[in-house]
Amino acid sequence: GQQVMQIPQYQHVQEGEDFTTYCNSSTTLSNIQWYKQRPGGHPVFLIQLVKSGEVKKQKRLTFQFGEAKKNSSLHITATQTTDVGTYFCATGGGNKLTFGTGTQLKVEL
Amino acid sequence: DAGVIQSPRHEVTEMGQEVTLRCKPISGHNSLFWYRQTMMRGLELLIYFNNNVPIDDSGMPEDRFSAKMPNASFSTLKIQPSEPRDSAVYFCASRTGGPDTQYFGPGTRLTVL
Numbered sequence: 223g224q225q226v227m228q229i230p231q232y233q234h235v236q237e238g239e240d241f242t243t244y245c246n247s248s249t250t251l252s253n254i255q256w257y258k259q260r261p262g263g264h265p266v267f268l269i270q271l272v273k274s275g276e277v278k279k280q281k282r283l284t285f286q287f288g289e290a291k292k293n294s295s296l297h298i299t300a301t302q303t304t305d306v307g308t309y310f311c312a313t314g315g316g317n318k319l320t321f322g323t324g325t326q327l328k329v330e331l
Numbered sequence: 332d333a334g335v336i337q338s339p340r341h342e343v344t345e346m347g348q349e350v351t352l353r354c355k356p357i358s359g360h361n362s363l364f365w366y367r368q369t370m371m372r373g374l375e376l377l378i379y380f381n382n383n384v385p386i387d388d389s390g391m392p393e394d395r396f397s398a399k400m401p402n403a404s405f406s407t408l409k410i411q412p413s414e415p416r417d418s419a420v421y422f423c424a425s426r427t428g429g430p431d432t433q434y435f436g437p438g439t440r441l442t443v444l
Contacts, residue, residue, distance in 0.1 A: 255431065264422055264435040265374070310374065317362050317426075318387060319433060321374040 226251070226313055228322035236330055241298040243325035245311035253313060254287055254294040259324070260307040268296075301329045333357070335436030337423050343442045349411040352439045355404055356425030364433060365398055365408050366422040374422075380406065413443045 226247045235241050245254060253272045257265040269278055271287035271294060278285045282305075284297045298305055306329050311322040336355040344350055356363045364379040378388040380400045388398070395414070400406040410417055420440050424433040 253431065264438050265424075265433075266435070267432045270431060314431070317364075317379055317381065318376065319364075319431070320376075323373050 225320060226254075226311055226322040228311055228325055230325055231323065232326045232328070234328045234330060235301050237303060238300050241301050241305070241327055243296050243309050243311075243327075245294045245296075245322050247292050247313070250291045251294075251313045252291075255312045255319070256285060256294075256296050257310045257312060257321075258307050259310065263307070265310060265321075298327075301327070303329050303331065305329055335423055335425055335434055337421075337436040337439050339439060340437060341440045341442075343444065344413055345444050346414055347412045348443075349409065350413045350417075350441060350443075352408040352421050352423075352441070354406045354408070354423030354436060356406070356423070357434055358404070360425035360427050360434070361403070362426045363400060363406050364424040364426075365406070366424065366435075367419045368422060368438075369419045377408070410441075413441075415443045417441060418443050 226245050228245050255270045256268040258268055259265045269285050274291050275289045276287040282299045286295045296309055308324040308326045310324045312319045314320050335357055338353045361382050365377040366374055367377055368374045375390055377390045378398045379386055383400045396410055398408045420438045422435050422438045424435045426433045
């Protein structure tokens with residue numbers, strides 16, 4: 223099945239700094255989804271990208287799908303303490319999703 | 332609307348005991364998934380059902396694990412006998428037949444002593 227590598231594993235930022243996490247694959251992906259998991263919580267769906275070069279925005283979050291559909295990124299502008307959590311990318315066709323290892327974001331005041 | 336419901340939220344048991352985790356998917360969703368999350372292995376898909384039928388159980392670690400979905404509104408994941416290495420958070424998720432979005436339950440934190 224499709225596999226995705228996610229970097230970095232951890233990121234500490236000061237509040238107000240930007241943050242980016244990357245998701246990479248050696249094979250072409252049919253789609254990419256992003257989830258956020260707050261500490262002690264469960265994964266919550268953020269967005270899905272399916273088109274080559276697609277860019278979507280949700281307030282301070284910008285999601286990109288690479289032209290070759292082998293990578294994706296999530297960028298947060300001016301982080302806030304509410305952004306704390308682990309961000310996962312996931313990919314798959316039909317029912318079966320394969321999750322990346324996640325990037326744990328900590329935001330310090 | 333009620334989301335995915337899981338019970339219990341926390342379970343502490345001793346090695347060798349039987350553990351049963353329960354899940355109620357979102358009404359109208361016809362796919363149900365069981366995941367396990369650990370620090371070492373991340374989020375792993377154990378098994379999923381379509382219309383109450385198990386489709387892929389290749390992620391089930393061994394014969395000690397079994398899952399059932401007797402109807403569209405209920406599923407169980409059973410571990411018998413449990414071992415300390417089964418300690419993890421177990422999530423249930425569901426989705427409709429359309430978009431790929433999966434909706435996760437709050438999880439069951441299992442500790443096997």
